[in-house]
Amino acid sequence: MLALLTGGSGFIGSHVADKLIERGIRVRVVDVVPPNRDDLEHYDASLLDLDRLRRAMSGVAVVFHLGAVADVRDAAEDPHYTESINTRGTINVLEAARRAKVPRVVYGSTTWVYSDTDGEELDEDTPLRAPSHIYTATKLASEYYCHAYSKLYGLKTTILRYGIPYGPRARSGAVIPIFVSKALRGEALTIAGDGSQYRNFVYVEDLAEGNVLALKPVAENRVYNLEGSTKITVREIAETIRKILGDVKIDYVEGRAGDFSGKEISNRRAREELGWEPRVPFEEGVRRYIEWHVQQEQAREKAWARVDTTLGQS
Numbered sequence: 001m002l003a004l005l006t007g008g009s010g011f012i013g014s015h016v017a018d019k020l021i022e023r024g025i026r027v028r029v030v031d032v033v034p035p036n037r038d039d040l041e042h043y044d045a046s047l048l049d050l051d052r053l054r055r056a057m058s059g060v061a062v063v064f065h066l067g068a069v070a071d072v073r074d075a076a077e078d079p080h081y082t083e084s085i086n087t088r089g090t091i092n093v094l095e096a097a098r099r100a101k102v103p104r105v106v107y108g109s110t111t112w113v114y115s116d117t118d119g120e121e122l123d124e125d126t127p128l129r130a131p132s133h134i135y136t137a138t139k140l141a142s143e144y145y146c147h148a149y150s151k152l153y154g155l156k157t158t159i160l161r162y163g164i165p166y167g168p169r170a171r172s173g174a175v176i177p178i179f180v181s182k183a184l185r186g187e188a189l190t191i192a193g194d195g196s197q198y199r200n201f202v203y204v205e206d207l208a209e210g211n212v213l214a215l216k217p218v219a220e221n222r223v224y225n226l227e228g229s230t231k232i233t234v235r236e237i238a239e240t241i242r243k244i245l246g247d248v249k250i251d252y253v254e255g256r257a258g259d260f261s262g263k264e265i266s267n268r269r270a271r272e273e274l275g276w277e278p279r280v281p282f283e284e285g286v287r288r289y290i291e292w293h294v295q296q297e298q299a300r301e302k303a304w305a306r307v308d309t310t311l312g313q314s
């Protein structure tokens, strides 16, 4: 079985590739950046290039579409470019899959689509409101395209709404990577307010497993939330890092009160239909992130040492 994975060189996509390969599924990554492992096929193509996407679909049994402008700050800075990648890119993937008669497309969406929705308990049947952010608008437009392609052309699609992921290969600008970097440099972790702001983080390998489980036939033309199961406050993040690394100073400075959203996003459908639930406890996930981060730093230092040696000899 051959899976085509857009965005397979990115944070979440690289873990989806790992899980697919673990299951004996061959992976073809479509990404403008090379992947982090070489036992998969890299197809260097942009989501904007429909012809290349069509060629990449040859022999493919399932498409996982994760390629995107995924950072909300980047999206806000360049809405026009974000729209092209996230929205036109998705319709290109769907169109290429339709023409190649690919049996299934799995789309990586986000629980942010619930941001503007009323109510405290939300699930996949909750009616959504028009989004206030350009990032969410593009993700929701892509969900609508998936829906339309399945209704109009019979292309089977599955929409996965990811919660906030963390773990190895995470982008450096997120709260856990920022805290870990500071702690390792011996700097204090600064918390604004009492640190009671929380998020439901989901460990990235759990999220990747949810993608593989979405191959089950029951997931055809279904939407699933893949949300973390426990609330983690900013204070707990800092304390978890201190517990793992020891001797980490935490400073509380005056700031806004905790931004409780009060929203609960249900995982029930994913649990009941796919047998998915988050398994890796937060502390274990942070420990794995730190191990990866330290290895990356050591590899970088070694590379610089080699450069210094070479320059010293010349």
Ligand SMILES: NC(=O)c1ccc[n+]([C@@H]2O[C@H](COP(=O)([O-])OP(=O)(O)OC[C@H]3O[C@@H](n4cnc5c(N)ncnc54)[C@H](O)[C@@H]3O)[C@@H](O)[C@H]2O)c1
Pocket: 006, 007, 008, 009, 010, 011, 012, 013, 030, 031, 032, 033, 045, 046, 047, 048, 065, 066, 067, 068, 069, 070, 071, 085, 108, 109, 110, 111, 139, 162, 163, 164, 165
């Ligand atoms: N990280 C999060 O917090 C989060 C949360 C919910 C949903 N998502 C969604 O999950 C998916 C993956 O996110 P991520 O965090 O792994 O992001 P990422 O930025 O790490 O990965 C995105 C990948 O898409 C590729 N890409 C960008 N433009 C491309 C183009 N024109 N052609 C081909 N490839 C292109 C990038 O090179 C990158 O490898 C995205 O669709 C994102 O919207 C992310």
